[in-house]
Amino acid sequence: MSRIVIIGGGPGGYEAALVAAQLDADVTLVEAEGPGGACVLTDCVPSKTFIASSEVMTGYRHNERFGIRSAGLEGVSVDAVAVNERVKKLALAQSADIHAKLIKAGVDVVHGRARLGEDTLGHTHQVLVTPHSGQSSVRSGAAAGRLDGDTYAVEATTVLLATGATPRVLATAQPDGERILDWRQLYDLTELPSHLIVIGSGVTGAEFASAYLAMGVQVTLVSSRERVMPHEDADAAMAIERVFRERGMAILSQSRGKSVVNTGSGVQVTLGDGQVVEGSHALIAVGAVPNTAALGLEEYGVQVGDGGYVTVDRVSRTNVPGIYAAGDCTGVLPLASVAAMQGRIAIWHAMGEAVAPLRLRTVSANVFTDPELATVGVTQNDVDAGRVPARQVMLPLTGNARAKMADLHDGFVKLFCRPATGQIVGGVVVAPKASELILPITMAIENNLTVDQLAHTITIYPSLSGSIAEAARQLMQHELQ
Numbered sequence: 517m518s519r520i521v522i523i524g525g526g527p528g529g530y531e532a533a534l535v536a537a538q539l540d541a542d543v544t545l546v547e548a549e550g551p552g553g554a555c556v557l558t559d560c561v562p563s564k565t566f567i568a569s570s571e572v573m574t575g576y577r578h579n580e581r582f583g584i585r586s587a588g589l590e591g592v593s594v595d596a597v598a599v600n601e602r603v604k605k606l607a608l609a610q611s612a613d614i615h616a617k618l619i620k621a622g623v624d625v626v627h628g629r630a631r632l633g634e635d636t637l638g639h640t641h642q643v644l645v646t647p648h649s650g651q652s653s654v655r656s657g658a659a660a661g662r663l664d665g666d667t668y669a670v671e672a673t674t675v676l677l678a679t680g681a682t683p684r685v686l687a688t689a690q691p692d693g694e695r696i697l698d699w700r701q702l703y704d705l706t707e708l709p710s711h712l713i714v715i716g717s718g719v720t721g722a723e724f725a726s727a728y729l730a731m732g733v734q735v736t737l738v739s740s741r742e743r744v745m746p747h748e749d750a751d752a753a754m755a756i757e758r759v760f761r762e763r764g765m766a767i768l769s770q771s772r773g774k775s776v777v778n779t780g781s782g783v784q785v786t787l788g789d790g791q792v793v794e795g796s797h798a799l800i801a802v803g804a805v806p807n808t809a810a811l812g813l814e815e816y817g818v819q820v821g822d823g824g825y826v827t828v829d830r831v832s833r834t835n836v837p838g839i840y841a842a843g844d845c846t847g848v849l850p851l852a853s854v855a856a857m858q859g860r861i862a863i864w865h866a867m868g869e870a871v872a873p874l875r876l877r878t879v880s881a882n883v884f885t886d887p888e889l890a891t892v893g894v895t896q897n898d899v900d901a902g903r904v905p906a907r908q909v910m911l912p913l914t915g916n917a918r919a920k921m922a923d924l925h926d927g928f929v930k931l932f933c934r935p936a937t938g939q940i941v942g943g944v945v946v947a948p949k950a951s952e953l954i955l956p957i958t959m960a961i962e963n964n965l966t967v968d969q970l971a972h973t974i975t976i977y978p979s980l981s982g983s984i985a986e987a988a989r990q991l992m993q994h995e996l997q
């Protein structure tokens with residue numbers, strides 16, 4: 517029987533554990549914080565739950581445009597404690613659901629930390645496990661009946677490293693949990709900040725800046741580049757930046773946060789050019805570092821690349837046979853969906869199942885700002901740099917009947933197709949719930965559909981998805997010219 521030890525219980529780890537259990541392996545999953553990992557407990561799930569509350573606030577704004585009269589936002593207030601408690605409760609419930617699923621599948625779940633052992637043992641590997649007090653659910657074997665802090669060794673034919681990442685800390689802006697915060701500390705605030713300075717305008721910074729702005733908080737976004745979300749489609753990022761500014765967000769472009777001081781009554785953020793910005797709280801959102809330092813990788817000979825990411829191939833193998841890695845600790849593409857797929861692929865490969873290597877071509881991603889920004893496939897950069905020949909169209913939503921009804925002004929659909937065949941290769945959607953609208957484009961790419969096929973699909977009238985078919989129709993017309 518295969519003995520599999522998985523270190524880390526985020527999507528990379530727990531999805532892998534479920535596959536391994538389904539294939540009748542003897543699986544132990546060691547997780548330091550709780551099932552679901554950082555994704556469920558502190559990162560993805562809490563942030564999206566917080567954003568759900570912010571969307572309720574957005575619903576109260578500008579209702580006069582629809583002929584609804586109210587006293588504006590007077591009488592509407594945000595109970596920060598209630599919002600944050602909901603966030604934490606939902607995260608814990610989701611973690612408990614995952615825990616129950618793992619137990620039901622027959623996975624041994626150890627609450628604790630693990631690292632690679634001293635040496636390989638011929639065909640098997642050694643993992644050292646240090647359990648914490650908590651909800652370990654272990655039936656038998658080396659892990660059963662262990663005491664807190666009592667390190668023991670487990671042998672495994674396969675080890676999966678899925679240890680995720682941790683917020684990057686600036687030495688001169690150390691989070692204190694009071695006014696200088698990383699994104700994992702936000703949910704302990706008992707009041708909304710009066711003026712939040714968000715340092716870093718990547719996806720994380722942009723999502724929180726958007727959500728706090730919607731909550732009625734004064735927001736200043738410190739962006740190190742000329743536009744927010746520099747890695748996203750430029751048209752989309754600029755459209756969202758325009759919305760942010762119109763709604764009153766201050767965006768300091770080409771500015772770096774150099775240091776942050778908690779003055780007791782607020783924060784002072786010093787920028788690279790010496791300018792000082794004052795606010796009530798600062799959120800540090802300058803990226804993440806992989807949790808790979810304390811895993812004994814170097815001693816074991818597991819190759820680690822730039823930035824401390826574990827080097828893996830497209831079936832999640834490291835350079836050491838039998839040791840695999842998945843998720844944010846590999847730096848392949850830090851998304852929950854990709855982590856989960858890397859984890860499943862690792863187990864299928866390790867257990868000799870037929871497996872297709874990871875394909876990033878059809879990974880759709882979404883930024884949960886207001887409006888949302890969803891992308892899939894070939895990017896504008898690929899096309900502009902000549903890496904992929906493609907024709908494209910960008911269709912503003914302003915002409916869409918449903919968008920007019922909902923008074924939407926800011927979104928668009930962008931579609932890329934192969935010049936000769938019209939095969940759809942990429943797309944961008946900026947719209948409310950773009951995360952739901954990107955699916956038809958993703959399916960088109962996955963199934964090698966052409967703009968003709970998409971254009972011939974009858975869509976709901978009126979609907980935002982109608983603009984996707986309309987964009988495809990415009991690309992057909994271009995083909996005829």
Ligand SMILES: Cc1cc2nc3c(=O)[nH]c(=O)nc-3n(C[C@H](O)[C@H](O)[C@H](O)COP(=O)(O)OP(=O)(O)OC[C@H]3O[C@@H](n4cnc5c(N)ncnc54)[C@H](O)[C@@H]3O)c2cc1C
Nearest residue numbers: 524526527528548553554555629630680843844850851852
């Ligand atoms: C604010 C924010 C919002 C996000 N929103 C989204 C989103 O909407 N959609 C999306 O797809 N992605 C989102 N992401 C990215 C997503 O959260 C990550 O890609 C995902 O969590 C990666 O999963 P993972 O399994 O690699 O690691 P994680 O979820 O980080 O889990 C790894 C776990 O391993 C544990 N661990 C580490 N070392 C050890 C050890 N030695 N022993 C035992 N356990 C250990 C850690 O405690 C952690 O719980 C977001 C990220 C952030 C920061």
Ligand SMILES: NC(=O)c1ccc[n+]([C@@H]2O[C@H](COP(=O)([O-])OP(=O)(O)OC[C@H]3O[C@@H](n4cnc5c(N)ncnc54)[C@H](O)[C@@H]3O)[C@@H](O)[C@H]2O)c1
Nearest residue numbers: 716717718719720721740772773802803850851882883884
């Ligand atoms: N909705 C989602 O799926 C979602 C949400 C959040 C994060 N994520 C994932 O996490 C990844 C990382 O995103 P992120 O935003 O946490 O990190 P990031 O590294 O993409 O962005 C951090 C930004 O901070 C900037 N920066 C660094 N130091 C700075 C300083 N001193 N002052 C000002 N700016 C500074 C960097 O230039 C960068 O633009 C994303 O690529 C995404 O895959 C996904």
